[in-house]
Amino acid sequence: MVDALVIEISRRFGRLTRKKTRSLKPSKVGTQLSSTSAQEFKRNPQPLASVGPFLPTASQHRELPCCDKKSPHARMPATGKPTPACLPLYKAFELSSPPAPTIAHREATRWHSTADMTGHSPLRPALQTMFGTAVGRRLGCSDSTMNSPGPTDRLYDATKLSAIVDVLAGQGILHREALRDIGVSIEALHAPGTLVSITQLLQACRTALRLSKDPHLPYVIGSSIHVSTYGMYGYAILCSTDFRRTMQFASGYHALAAPLGRITFSETDSDAGWTFDPIVHEATDARLYRFLVELQIGIFISLHRDVMGSSFTPSEIRLAYRKPDDFSITEDLVGCPVRFGGPANGMSFDRSWLDARPQFGNRTTYAAVEALCNDLISDLSLRIGVAGKVRTLLLQNIAHPPTLEAIAETLGTTTRTLRRQLQRQDTSFRELLDDMRSQVAMKYLRETAMTNEDIAFSLGFSDVTNFRHAFRRWTGKSPGEFRPPRPR
Structure with missing residues (x-):
């Protein structure tokens, strides 16, 4: 069912975005996307857990029958929750509702607008020490070439957060009190794929100290x-x-x-x-x-x-x-x-x-x-630093990705600074875009029955020939050679 949804939605969104883009000058496409991306990214600055199908934009979501056309949210109906008709779609696209503007998210916006772009924060040196050595050694990179994760980057399983909440619950403290100002619901806490940040974990520890009178709480x-x-x-x-x-x-x-x-x-x-x-x-x-x-x-x-x-x-x-x-x-x-x-x-x-x-x-x-x-270490490294933020923005509309200039504006920096920061992570905007397109293309070829033409248009290629050439450059194989054989 999900495969069928992906195919149908990809075709529909591909036609919608192609029709819409033809009426725009190329220079304006990235600018238009950057406006939506900036609002979305500042409201919910969490990286995606994994590469999935391309994400529908606000205008594309409003074309769905389940969407309230007056909704202020780019991804959800006006209720803030998916309707029953929406659930399969959001499962296919791995989307979730925008979190409430809690203290943790206001803090996240501040970190993203200042610390993560300048490289300075109270937690940054400790994160560099903890993260850079382990990941750098696995990937063959020196600490100088590895960007450390930001304290608000959602990179980690919710294991420790869940342990804190469960112990507090055993002491009679309600879940909603334990999770207040954390930015994670009790449903998401125990859901597979939920990722949290260091900032959220530290806030949970402070909350536990405030709510519990257990003299042995942290050890327990x-x-x-x-x-x-x-x-x-x-x-x-x-x-x-x-x-x-x-x-x-x-x-x-x-x-x-x-x-x-x-x-x-x-x-x-x-x-x-x-x-x-x-x-x-x-x-x-x-x-x-x-x-x-x-x-x-x-x-x-x-x-x-x-x-x-x-x-x-x-x-x-x-x-x-x-x-x-x-x-x-x-x-x-x-x-x-x-x-x-x-x-x-x-x-x-x-x-x-x-x-x-x-x-x-x-x-x-x-x-x-x-x-x-x-x-897992390699995947974790792909989601840290500025490169991780660029990947997230590219995935928001991989069919018509924002330009380097638009992403720099969204992140509150200049194109020159952004290029330099990506170079420190041994990558570039072009490499990140090619990597995102290749991963999504391989996912479609392995897991769906989409035609090469549909995949080409969903990834922003002008025609299927250009997609075939690019895919061979990425993998050394043609899309047909990469696609698994169909069962007879």
């Missing part, structure tokens, strides 16, 4: 997070055949775990352990700093017990702050001494734990899952 939340909640990242941790390799993997791929700080593993002659440096500095927000540390300690212990057995017990917990009066980890909770006022935050354990044989280790499965995690 961390203890509720298990390897099963981390998807492929957790599965790789579980099926590793060597615990030392497990530790290396966990730290090297930590970018997949919605990191709220930098983790480092080390081993000596007598013990081994983790250190944790939160993304928030203690001098900036001491309570949030402590919350993040104790949350991560809870995660450390929970994951170690998942893979090493429920009897795992650390030998020492070290905290780089004085013992507070409001909330803290206690020896009764963790089963080992807790030292306050040390030089760093971390957890130590007897290194003999690393010599044990993993119960669920499987070499073949680990290799396959590690390869999937490499793909």
Whole structure:
């Protein structure tokens, strides 16, 4: 059914946009698109989770029978929710309703208009440290060529946000209170594909501190997070055949775990352990700093017990702050001494734990899952920085993509600055456009029965011959050779 919808809508929208564009001068197409894109992007500045079919614009959506023609929203009916007739369409196009203008989204607009374009923000150095090393190493890039994610970039699974909300719910706190000012509904929270930002996670932590009186809240939340909640990242941790390799993997791929700080593993002659440096500095927000540390300690212990057995017990917990009066980890909770006022935050354990044989280790499965995690890291890197924002804007109307000048105006910068920022990510506007078109084309060829002509027009090509030439340049194959054989 979805394939049929995609085919029909692609044909209909292709004709609509071609007819509309013929009456415009080429120089005005990008300008017209930039006006819609700018409003849409500033209202909802989240990157898409994956490459999907091209997205209908406001005018195209109004051509649908389910749309209220007076709707102020570019993507939704006036009710703000899809009508029953709209649901299959929005599933096909992977769309969702524009979120309410919460504090998190107002903050997001501010970050996007200032910090993300200038490269300066309080969280930027910590994000560069956490993200650049892991991703850069996987992709063969140096830190200088990797743009770090912005604090408002929605890149991460909602695992940690869900854990916070669920623990608060267990204490009698309503979901709507726990999610207030976060910009995520309870329905979206547990839906696959929902992505959140570091800003949203930090806001959720602040909200939890405000609502709960539990003196052990952050540790309890961390203890509720298990390897099963981390998807492929957790599965790789579980099926590793060597615990030392497990530790290396966990730290090297930590970018997949919605990191709220930098983790480092080390081993000596007598013990081994983790250190944790939160993304928030203690001098900036001491309570949030402590919350993040104790949350991560809870995660450390929970994951170690998942893979090493429920009897795992650390030998020492070290905290780089004085013992507070409001909330803290206690020896009764963790089963080992807790030292306050040390030089760093971390957890130590007897290194003999690393010599044990993993119960669920499987070499073949680990290799396959590690390869999937490499793909996830690569996908994550494509959605960060300025290049990620350009991709998002291009996908909003891949049939008639905005010009470089229009995108620069939408992002509040100049074309010269935008070109320079893309060069820092080892890419260019032309490369991003070709990449978007090639990925969408391959998706159509693999998953739909659309003709080459329909695909060509849906991607903005003037005729099918130009599309065939471009596709061969992208893949080395013709569209016919790439399309899977039809079942007889």
